[in-house]
Amino acid sequence: MSEVREKAALAKEAARTMNRLTTEQKNEALALMADALIAESAVILEANAKDLARGRQEGTSESLLDRLALNEKRIGGIAEGLRQIIDLPDPTGRLLEETTRPNGLVIRKYTVPLGVIGIVYEARPNVTVDAAGLCLKSGNSVVLRGGSAALESNKAIVGVMHRALSRSALPPESLQLIESSDRSSVDELLKLNGLLDVIIPRGGRSLIQNVVQNATVPVIETGEGVCHTYLDEEADPVKADPIVINAKVQRPSVCNSLETLLVHERYAGLHLSALSGKLKEHGVELRGCAKSRTLVPWMGEAADTDWRTEYNDLILSVKVVSGLDEALEHIRTYGTLHSECIVTEHADRAERFLREVDAAAVYHNASTRFTDGFEFGYGAEIGISTQKLHARGPMGLPALTSTKYVVHGSGQIRG
């Protein structure tokens, strides 16, 4: 039996125990894991140093090396993240509905763990801990397949967490790490129907699309965000400028940051030049349509690919539009159903935008950067769903549950 199938089978077997644990038992395990990450940080840092050394040898970019790198402070932050999950309510065992039918059948609908969750992600060791914490707290087993550039770090981290679990009521087999660096181990994972209940990809577009295109296990698509902000004819520049600047520059590498600015032609004539200057001061490279470049001659030229691109960087594409209809049409064509914003003082146009734009989160007069589990008040998230099935937007613990009908009878048969 392959490593992937064997570990998934162990995770499934462990899921039976996971389903019977109390909230206290799960929280205790998370606390033990958090403590162990701190206590055994030397082991983790040593492994991380090996990954970093190999990465440098192989010419990995500095930004990727930065995502991979751990230190005492980062490990402390990761452990703190686990402790925050302890404070979140247990999403399982909640009674959602209860009805007594005329024939006396009592039908109850409860939340239950999904079972076994597969996570496919890039070389970010923090995801190893976050995903494990969220899956275990929600009563699931988890099979992790992280980027091979972080393999030594992940092995060390999972080793530490396994030792912690072995001192808890949770079966250590509920947490599995695929160690094979071969791409075929991902392919195999994606087709483990019957062992995995869902796969959640976390990473860039190509990783996500590989999962979506090849999985036969149900997938929750996350993360790609070509987010727009539309400055309406009646936008208030006092609100518009900070919203645009914040959405673009506060953390450009994340999915809810702004990629394309749409501006009503009359508003653009009055205010685009000043806003562009401010963005430039923040180090943003602008790429505009022909009309924007008439108004702001120093702006670069946007190609069709720009409208489709999630830059994740200090680059912004800019398009001047004739009005709300053209803005909606542009978002329909190029949006990724993530987060979209209108800035306007005109209530009816705001309502039309909020109603007609198809996205996980739609905003009126606020930065798209708020699409986030913590900002929405839900706490840690496993990702931001950009599909419409099961969960949409920030996915916290409730997104890691399913439901089950439990029916009590006294001999009822169907007539």
Next chain:
Amino acid sequence: MSEVREKAALAKEAARTMNRLTTEQKNEALALMADALIAESAVILEANAKDLARGRQEGTSESLLDRLALNEKRIGGIAEGLRQIIDLPDPTGRLLEETTRPNGLVIRKYTVPLGVIGIVYEARPNVTVDAAGLCLKSGNSVVLRGGSAALESNKAIVGVMHRALSRSALPPESLQLIESSDRSSVDELLKLNGLLDVIIPRGGRSLIQNVVQNATVPVIETGEGVCHTYLDEEADPVKADPIVINAKVQRPSVCNSLETLLVHERYAGLHLSALSGKLKEHGVELRGCAKSRTLVPWMGEAADTDWRTEYNDLILSVKVVSGLDEALEHIRTYGTLHSECIVTEHADRAERFLREVDAAAVYHNASTRFTDGFEFGYGAEIGISTQKLHARGPMGLPALTSTKYVVHGSGQIRG
């Protein structure tokens, strides 16, 4: 552009209008559709006669011809089904959550239509109408791809419904029928990411598995049901016999009917012979394990494949087990996560069964035949989900919705 892509694109375009309709407008359209099916039944029956004639010519089995056949009474029943959907509450536009954040952002979570739903099904013209009614009532566009043996009937039915829609506020393009009989039209539909939001297969195992294995669009897996009933050592035969007989014989062709009976060895020694006799009187063929055949020598022999088979017929496999553990293990190995039952007067064992069995619906002392939208009190259903994502068990109108976060601000930016 292919027929499939063109029709899906029209459906997607129409979905924008669908999302803005009132409940009254949708209900009016359903009423017009129901009236038209009755008024134009002659057109439908004429087309149906062509399908039936071709089916007979091609040697189609009587049971399949029966599923395909329409008459005035059946059309009346189908139209009545549409009218029942009118009475169901509109699942869209419901406010699920509302929070005001410390920074003043008001975050609301609403139910919204999924968008465009693909339905892949067999040669059952009633599904054409049921699925259209449920999808349109929930504000979705729908792309239907029915079995080619019912093509003439489906064309006539959709023609009638289109004429009705053209007299309503709904865009007729919201309802699309793929007319190509080529298998490649299904393959194409399964990969229309960006145009379809979900595909729901309705039919037998091979149809469902084809969709699950080949779709890149998210799928809701439905319907396969290898359902078990376990007669515990402390089962009350006064309840057990009617429950087993009802679950097996009341309608053996459907997914929630009983396929495998598990019997505690002590209970079997006392009661299996009598129960087997009753089942035989109902025309049920029994296929048993070695132990069952010792107790009921006239029983046929069960092969390993029997435990995996959804007979959908008057056949029942029977296994004598040493107790609850072996019953749970058998269900874990061979169950399809649909509906499972324990018959016992022992409360703790009942609770353990209900908790540990992983299925959409688990029963204590009642027939598994109750897993059904109407029996659960939810009304018409689009199918019974046997997966854990998005919806589980009978899927009524709420399963055809997604959610959307609508955020109102006054210039908030993220710190």
